[in-house]
Amino acid sequence: MNPMEEVRIFKVTLNIGVGEGGEKLARAERLLEEMSGQKPVRTHSKVTNPEFGIRKKQPIACKVTLRGERAEKVLKMFLEGIGNRLKASQFDEYGNVSMGIDEHIxxxxxxxxxxxxxxxxxxxxxFEKPGHRINRRRIQRRKVPQKHRVSREEAIEFMKEKFQVKIV
Known part of the structure:
Protein backbone atom coordinates (compact mmCIF):
# COMPACT_ATOMS: atom_id res chain seq x y z
CA MET A 1 0.00 0.00 0.00
CA ASN A 2 1.14 3.51 -0.77
CA PRO A 3 2.36 5.10 2.51
CA MET A 4 0.64 8.37 1.56
CA GLU A 5 -2.72 6.59 1.56
CA GLU A 6 -2.51 5.16 5.07
CA VAL A 7 -5.26 6.44 7.36
CA ARG A 8 -4.19 7.78 10.75
CA ILE A 9 -5.76 9.54 13.71
CA PHE A 10 -5.29 13.29 13.50
CA LYS A 11 -6.98 14.18 16.79
CA VAL A 12 -9.43 13.00 19.41
CA THR A 13 -11.69 15.58 21.06
CA LEU A 14 -13.43 14.91 24.38
CA ASN A 15 -16.33 17.21 25.24
CA ILE A 16 -18.57 17.56 28.29
CA GLY A 17 -21.54 19.87 27.82
CA VAL A 18 -22.74 21.03 31.24
CA GLY A 19 -25.12 23.81 30.21
CA GLU A 20 -24.06 26.15 33.00
CA GLY A 21 -20.94 27.61 34.53
CA GLY A 22 -19.79 27.53 38.12
CA GLU A 23 -19.08 24.53 40.29
CA LYS A 24 -20.57 21.94 37.94
CA LEU A 25 -18.35 23.08 35.07
CA ALA A 26 -15.29 23.10 37.35
CA ARG A 27 -16.01 19.47 38.31
CA ALA A 28 -16.34 18.52 34.63
CA GLU A 29 -12.98 20.19 33.92
CA ARG A 30 -11.38 18.25 36.77
CA LEU A 31 -12.76 14.99 35.33
CA LEU A 32 -11.41 15.73 31.84
CA GLU A 33 -8.01 16.66 33.23
CA GLU A 34 -7.89 13.45 35.28
CA MET A 35 -8.92 11.37 32.28
CA SER A 36 -6.68 12.91 29.62
CA GLY A 37 -3.74 14.39 31.51
CA GLN A 38 -4.26 17.77 29.80
CA LYS A 39 -5.91 20.96 30.95
CA PRO A 40 -9.33 21.40 29.29
CA VAL A 41 -10.54 24.54 27.55
CA ARG A 42 -13.90 26.15 28.31
CA THR A 43 -16.35 26.66 25.48
CA HIS A 44 -18.84 29.51 25.50
CA SER A 45 -22.40 29.83 24.26
CA LYS A 46 -22.90 31.54 20.92
CA VAL A 47 -26.46 32.78 21.47
CA THR A 48 -28.76 33.75 24.32
CA ASN A 49 -31.45 31.19 25.12
CA PRO A 50 -33.78 32.27 27.95
CA GLU A 51 -35.52 28.87 28.03
CA PHE A 52 -32.30 27.24 29.22
CA GLY A 53 -31.12 30.27 31.20
CA ILE A 54 -28.06 30.75 28.97
CA ARG A 55 -26.61 34.11 27.99
CA LYS A 56 -24.30 34.79 25.07
CA LYS A 57 -20.58 34.19 25.78
CA GLN A 58 -21.36 32.37 29.03
CA PRO A 59 -19.14 29.28 29.67
CA ILE A 60 -21.29 26.17 29.29
CA ALA A 61 -18.94 23.30 28.43
CA CYS A 62 -15.34 22.14 28.37
CA LYS A 63 -13.28 20.15 25.91
CA VAL A 64 -9.81 18.74 25.46
CA THR A 65 -8.06 17.88 22.20
CA LEU A 66 -5.63 14.97 22.23
CA ARG A 67 -3.11 13.95 19.60
CA GLY A 68 -0.64 11.10 19.21
CA GLU A 69 -0.31 8.31 21.77
CA ARG A 70 -2.56 10.03 24.33
CA ALA A 71 -5.34 10.16 21.75
CA GLU A 72 -5.06 6.44 21.01
CA LYS A 73 -4.95 5.55 24.70
CA VAL A 74 -8.10 7.54 25.52
CA LEU A 75 -9.87 6.20 22.41
CA LYS A 76 -9.13 2.59 23.45
CA MET A 77 -10.50 3.27 26.95
CA PHE A 78 -13.61 4.91 25.53
CA LEU A 79 -14.26 2.08 23.06
CA GLU A 80 -14.00 -0.49 25.86
CA GLY A 81 -16.57 1.54 27.79
CA ILE A 82 -19.09 1.29 24.95
CA GLY A 83 -18.38 -2.38 24.24
CA ASN A 84 -16.18 -2.00 21.11
CA ARG A 85 -19.28 -1.50 18.95
CA LEU A 86 -20.11 1.39 16.66
CA LYS A 87 -22.95 2.09 14.26
CA ALA A 88 -22.16 2.86 10.64
CA SER A 89 -24.27 6.01 11.03
CA GLN A 90 -21.73 7.39 13.54
CA PHE A 91 -19.25 7.90 10.68
CA ASP A 92 -19.68 10.99 8.49
CA GLU A 93 -18.85 11.22 4.77
CA TYR A 94 -15.32 12.46 5.54
CA GLY A 95 -14.58 9.46 7.75
CA ASN A 96 -14.81 11.21 11.11
CA VAL A 97 -16.56 9.33 13.89
CA SER A 98 -18.41 10.62 16.95
CA MET A 99 -19.74 8.71 19.93
CA GLY A 100 -21.09 9.42 23.36
CA ILE A 101 -21.34 7.80 26.75
CA ASP A 102 -23.96 8.50 29.42
CA GLU A 103 -21.84 7.88 32.51
CA HIS A 104 -18.07 8.23 32.63
CA ILE A 105 -17.83 5.44 35.21
CA PHE A 127 -8.88 10.95 10.63
CA GLU A 128 -6.45 12.09 7.95
CA LYS A 129 -3.90 10.80 5.51
CA PRO A 130 -0.30 12.05 5.27
CA GLY A 131 -0.10 15.26 3.27
CA HIS A 132 -3.04 17.08 4.87
CA ARG A 133 -0.67 19.76 6.10
CA ILE A 134 -1.10 21.53 2.75
CA ASN A 135 -4.56 22.52 3.97
CA ARG A 136 -3.28 24.01 7.26
CA ARG A 137 0.01 25.67 6.35
CA ARG A 138 0.25 29.45 5.91
CA ILE A 139 2.32 29.69 2.75
CA GLN A 140 1.03 28.13 -0.49
CA ARG A 141 -2.07 26.69 1.16
CA ARG A 142 -3.95 24.25 -1.07
CA LYS A 143 -7.11 22.22 -0.88
CA VAL A 144 -6.86 18.49 -0.30
CA PRO A 145 -8.11 16.65 -3.40
CA GLN A 146 -11.25 14.56 -3.02
CA LYS A 147 -9.41 11.31 -3.76
CA HIS A 148 -6.96 11.99 -0.90
CA ARG A 149 -9.63 12.64 1.75
CA VAL A 150 -10.58 9.87 4.15
CA SER A 151 -13.85 8.22 3.14
CA ARG A 152 -16.40 6.59 5.42
CA GLU A 153 -15.38 3.11 4.24
CA GLU A 154 -11.68 3.75 4.88
CA ALA A 155 -12.40 4.99 8.41
CA ILE A 156 -14.56 1.96 9.17
CA GLU A 157 -11.81 -0.39 7.94
CA PHE A 158 -9.21 1.47 10.02
CA MET A 159 -11.31 1.14 13.18
CA LYS A 160 -11.92 -2.57 12.52
CA GLU A 161 -8.24 -3.33 11.96
CA LYS A 162 -6.62 -1.15 14.60
CA PHE A 163 -9.17 -1.28 17.45
CA GLN A 164 -11.12 -4.49 16.64
CA VAL A 165 -14.41 -2.56 16.57
CA LYS A 166 -17.60 -4.28 15.45
CA ILE A 167 -19.79 -2.22 13.14
CA VAL A 168 -23.46 -2.80 13.92
Missing part, protein backbone atom coordinates in the same frame (compact mmCIF):
# COMPACT_ATOMS: atom_id res chain seq x y z
CA UNK A 106 -18.57 2.94 32.40
CA UNK A 107 -15.06 3.60 31.07
CA UNK A 108 -12.51 1.10 32.46
CA UNK A 109 -10.09 2.71 34.88
CA UNK A 110 -12.50 5.49 35.85
CA UNK A 111 -13.89 5.32 39.36
CA UNK A 112 -16.75 7.17 40.97
CA UNK A 113 -15.60 10.21 42.93
CA UNK A 114 -18.30 11.82 45.10
CA UNK A 115 -16.59 15.20 44.76
CA UNK A 116 -16.88 15.08 40.95
CA UNK A 117 -20.14 13.19 40.43
CA UNK A 118 -21.21 11.49 37.20
CA UNK A 119 -20.93 13.11 33.78
CA UNK A 120 -21.72 12.00 30.26
CA UNK A 121 -19.36 12.97 27.48
CA UNK A 122 -18.88 12.97 23.73
CA UNK A 123 -15.80 11.87 21.83
CA UNK A 124 -15.00 12.81 18.24
CA UNK A 125 -12.20 11.25 16.21
CA UNK A 126 -10.79 13.04 13.17
Missing amino acids: DIPGMKYDPEIGIFGMNLSVT
Whole structure:
Protein backbone atom coordinates (compact mmCIF):
# COMPACT_ATOMS: atom_id res chain seq x y z
CA MET A 1 0.00 0.00 0.00
CA ASN A 2 1.14 3.51 -0.77
CA PRO A 3 2.36 5.10 2.51
CA MET A 4 0.64 8.37 1.56
CA GLU A 5 -2.72 6.59 1.56
CA GLU A 6 -2.51 5.16 5.07
CA VAL A 7 -5.26 6.44 7.36
CA ARG A 8 -4.19 7.78 10.75
CA ILE A 9 -5.76 9.54 13.71
CA PHE A 10 -5.29 13.29 13.50
CA LYS A 11 -6.98 14.18 16.79
CA VAL A 12 -9.43 13.00 19.41
CA THR A 13 -11.69 15.58 21.06
CA LEU A 14 -13.43 14.91 24.38
CA ASN A 15 -16.33 17.21 25.24
CA ILE A 16 -18.57 17.56 28.29
CA GLY A 17 -21.54 19.87 27.82
CA VAL A 18 -22.74 21.03 31.24
CA GLY A 19 -25.12 23.81 30.21
CA GLU A 20 -24.06 26.15 33.00
CA GLY A 21 -20.94 27.61 34.53
CA GLY A 22 -19.79 27.53 38.12
CA GLU A 23 -19.08 24.53 40.29
CA LYS A 24 -20.57 21.94 37.94
CA LEU A 25 -18.35 23.08 35.07
CA ALA A 26 -15.29 23.10 37.35
CA ARG A 27 -16.01 19.47 38.31
CA ALA A 28 -16.34 18.52 34.63
CA GLU A 29 -12.98 20.19 33.92
CA ARG A 30 -11.38 18.25 36.77
CA LEU A 31 -12.76 14.99 35.33
CA LEU A 32 -11.41 15.73 31.84
CA GLU A 33 -8.01 16.66 33.23
CA GLU A 34 -7.89 13.45 35.28
CA MET A 35 -8.92 11.37 32.28
CA SER A 36 -6.68 12.91 29.62
CA GLY A 37 -3.74 14.39 31.51
CA GLN A 38 -4.26 17.77 29.80
CA LYS A 39 -5.91 20.96 30.95
CA PRO A 40 -9.33 21.40 29.29
CA VAL A 41 -10.54 24.54 27.55
CA ARG A 42 -13.90 26.15 28.31
CA THR A 43 -16.35 26.66 25.48
CA HIS A 44 -18.84 29.51 25.50
CA SER A 45 -22.40 29.83 24.26
CA LYS A 46 -22.90 31.54 20.92
CA VAL A 47 -26.46 32.78 21.47
CA THR A 48 -28.76 33.75 24.32
CA ASN A 49 -31.45 31.19 25.12
CA PRO A 50 -33.78 32.27 27.95
CA GLU A 51 -35.52 28.87 28.03
CA PHE A 52 -32.30 27.24 29.22
CA GLY A 53 -31.12 30.27 31.20
CA ILE A 54 -28.06 30.75 28.97
CA ARG A 55 -26.61 34.11 27.99
CA LYS A 56 -24.30 34.79 25.07
CA LYS A 57 -20.58 34.19 25.78
CA GLN A 58 -21.36 32.37 29.03
CA PRO A 59 -19.14 29.28 29.67
CA ILE A 60 -21.29 26.17 29.29
CA ALA A 61 -18.94 23.30 28.43
CA CYS A 62 -15.34 22.14 28.37
CA LYS A 63 -13.28 20.15 25.91
CA VAL A 64 -9.81 18.74 25.46
CA THR A 65 -8.06 17.88 22.20
CA LEU A 66 -5.63 14.97 22.23
CA ARG A 67 -3.11 13.95 19.60
CA GLY A 68 -0.64 11.10 19.21
CA GLU A 69 -0.31 8.31 21.77
CA ARG A 70 -2.56 10.03 24.33
CA ALA A 71 -5.34 10.16 21.75
CA GLU A 72 -5.06 6.44 21.01
CA LYS A 73 -4.95 5.55 24.70
CA VAL A 74 -8.10 7.54 25.52
CA LEU A 75 -9.87 6.20 22.41
CA LYS A 76 -9.13 2.59 23.45
CA MET A 77 -10.50 3.27 26.95
CA PHE A 78 -13.61 4.91 25.53
CA LEU A 79 -14.26 2.08 23.06
CA GLU A 80 -14.00 -0.49 25.86
CA GLY A 81 -16.57 1.54 27.79
CA ILE A 82 -19.09 1.29 24.95
CA GLY A 83 -18.38 -2.38 24.24
CA ASN A 84 -16.18 -2.00 21.11
CA ARG A 85 -19.28 -1.50 18.95
CA LEU A 86 -20.11 1.39 16.66
CA LYS A 87 -22.95 2.09 14.26
CA ALA A 88 -22.16 2.86 10.64
CA SER A 89 -24.27 6.01 11.03
CA GLN A 90 -21.73 7.39 13.54
CA PHE A 91 -19.25 7.90 10.68
CA ASP A 92 -19.68 10.99 8.49
CA GLU A 93 -18.85 11.22 4.77
CA TYR A 94 -15.32 12.46 5.54
CA GLY A 95 -14.58 9.46 7.75
CA ASN A 96 -14.81 11.21 11.11
CA VAL A 97 -16.56 9.33 13.89
CA SER A 98 -18.41 10.62 16.95
CA MET A 99 -19.74 8.71 19.93
CA GLY A 100 -21.09 9.42 23.36
CA ILE A 101 -21.34 7.80 26.75
CA ASP A 102 -23.96 8.50 29.42
CA GLU A 103 -21.84 7.88 32.51
CA HIS A 104 -18.07 8.23 32.63
CA ILE A 105 -17.83 5.44 35.21
CA ASP A 106 -18.57 2.94 32.40
CA ILE A 107 -15.06 3.60 31.07
CA PRO A 108 -12.51 1.10 32.46
CA GLY A 109 -10.09 2.71 34.88
CA MET A 110 -12.50 5.49 35.85
CA LYS A 111 -13.89 5.32 39.36
CA TYR A 112 -16.75 7.17 40.97
CA ASP A 113 -15.60 10.21 42.93
CA PRO A 114 -18.30 11.82 45.10
CA GLU A 115 -16.59 15.20 44.76
CA ILE A 116 -16.88 15.08 40.95
CA GLY A 117 -20.14 13.19 40.43
CA ILE A 118 -21.21 11.49 37.20
CA PHE A 119 -20.93 13.11 33.78
CA GLY A 120 -21.72 12.00 30.26
CA MET A 121 -19.36 12.97 27.48
CA ASN A 122 -18.88 12.97 23.73
CA LEU A 123 -15.80 11.87 21.83
CA SER A 124 -15.00 12.81 18.24
CA VAL A 125 -12.20 11.25 16.21
CA THR A 126 -10.79 13.04 13.17
CA PHE A 127 -8.88 10.95 10.63
CA GLU A 128 -6.45 12.09 7.95
CA LYS A 129 -3.90 10.80 5.51
CA PRO A 130 -0.30 12.05 5.27
CA GLY A 131 -0.10 15.26 3.27
CA HIS A 132 -3.04 17.08 4.87
CA ARG A 133 -0.67 19.76 6.10
CA ILE A 134 -1.10 21.53 2.75
CA ASN A 135 -4.56 22.52 3.97
CA ARG A 136 -3.28 24.01 7.26
CA ARG A 137 0.01 25.67 6.35
CA ARG A 138 0.25 29.45 5.91
CA ILE A 139 2.32 29.69 2.75
CA GLN A 140 1.03 28.13 -0.49
CA ARG A 141 -2.07 26.69 1.16
CA ARG A 142 -3.95 24.25 -1.07
CA LYS A 143 -7.11 22.22 -0.88
CA VAL A 144 -6.86 18.49 -0.30
CA PRO A 145 -8.11 16.65 -3.40
CA GLN A 146 -11.25 14.56 -3.02
CA LYS A 147 -9.41 11.31 -3.76
CA HIS A 148 -6.96 11.99 -0.90
CA ARG A 149 -9.63 12.64 1.75
CA VAL A 150 -10.58 9.87 4.15
CA SER A 151 -13.85 8.22 3.14
CA ARG A 152 -16.40 6.59 5.42
CA GLU A 153 -15.38 3.11 4.24
CA GLU A 154 -11.68 3.75 4.88
CA ALA A 155 -12.40 4.99 8.41
CA ILE A 156 -14.56 1.96 9.17
CA GLU A 157 -11.81 -0.39 7.94
CA PHE A 158 -9.21 1.47 10.02
CA MET A 159 -11.31 1.14 13.18
CA LYS A 160 -11.92 -2.57 12.52
CA GLU A 161 -8.24 -3.33 11.96
CA LYS A 162 -6.62 -1.15 14.60
CA PHE A 163 -9.17 -1.28 17.45
CA GLN A 164 -11.12 -4.49 16.64
CA VAL A 165 -14.41 -2.56 16.57
CA LYS A 166 -17.60 -4.28 15.45
CA ILE A 167 -19.79 -2.22 13.14
CA VAL A 168 -23.46 -2.80 13.92
